[in-house]
Amino acid sequence: MTQDDHTNEKQQETQNKTANAVDTDLPTAETDNLEEDLEAAGFPGMDEGMLAQVQEMMGKLERAEELEKENAELKHRLGRLAADFESYRRRTQEDVDAAQGQGMAKAAEALMPVYDDIDRALSMGQEDPARLIPGLQAVQNKVLLVFQGLGLEATGREGEAFDPRWHEAVQVVPADQDDVIVQVYQLGFRMGERSVRPARVVVGKKQ
Template identity: 40%
Template sequence: MADQDQGNQATPEGPDNLADQVNEVFADAGLADDAEVLDGEVVEGSELADSDAGAQGTDAEGAEVDPAAQAKQELAERTEDLQRLSAEFANYRRRVERDRETDRVLAKAKFVGELLPLADDLDRAEEHGDLAEGTPLRAFADKFRGVLTSQGAEAFGAEGEEFNPEIHEAVQDLSQGDDKVVAAVLRKGFKLGDRVVRTAMVVIGDPA
């Protein structure tokens, strides 16, 4: 009978000791005091439940997030950023090329403008018969005019042309009607493409 009573008593390895061991395991795992295990599931409020939710992928409001949809959205955003940067770079490159072309035309126009007084002297020499065929001055005049042509310079201003105040500088108006033409050219004009380097100095008259 005494042996039976001793068997009913809790031994160090009995139920009380097992509860202590479970508590130690929970403490080592860092579980909150309010975590409850029900049928193998962790209820909300425990750190283990929060960990499982994070593994499944949730947003700040707790809604589930599809990793594939999220990656697709991020890819679309990065693609949009790259397209915007590409457009900005293309605009910048076109602007630089346009400015470079403008600078080139302005430099060429300045160069041609500095040569025009010499062209005027050759025109006056030709009017006085100093550019006869075979003379050294005629050979020089031909080469010099070839340089202007190679730079794209084009002379304009001839008698009978319709008067255009944008390219003709009138020093005298002898016309009596509304239709005005160039009656005499005192100085030729020059242009590079559509850019006027120098206007033509003319006298206005009536059409013949």
């Protein structure tokens, strides 16, 4: 065997050794001693710069795995949160619908006796028209009582002081007092500090 053949054989052995080392056990992020693992894998005598680069790469790989786990956990928590919120929204809407239904049923139940009174007043009016007006006045008073039971307060009667929060002046006429309601076109209603319907009134002004 010539010297050149011997040299080529050595180079081939070195290349085969390197290839086999790459294909076999590479160090992982869980290694206890990276330098020893690299030597065992066929990379003896690695300088500090290369070793530092490998350690940095392994650290990044480990961090990437941690971030992937955190991302999966956050996605799971977000999905649970979205599902909980949807359930809460649905329950809240059901409660609102139920409360509205109960309120309408309560109002309708309170107005049923008023309907009965109107029916009786019309029957009496057909027999004796003179009795129709007193009957309707009684029905009107009962309606006001029903409204009061529902939390409504009538406003805008004659003699009241004009208040733009509750009253709408449709006309101003000369009067002995300023800002006093002298005529009512349409009675108003309020619920606490909220105007449900403003009264349409005529307001007096001193000349």
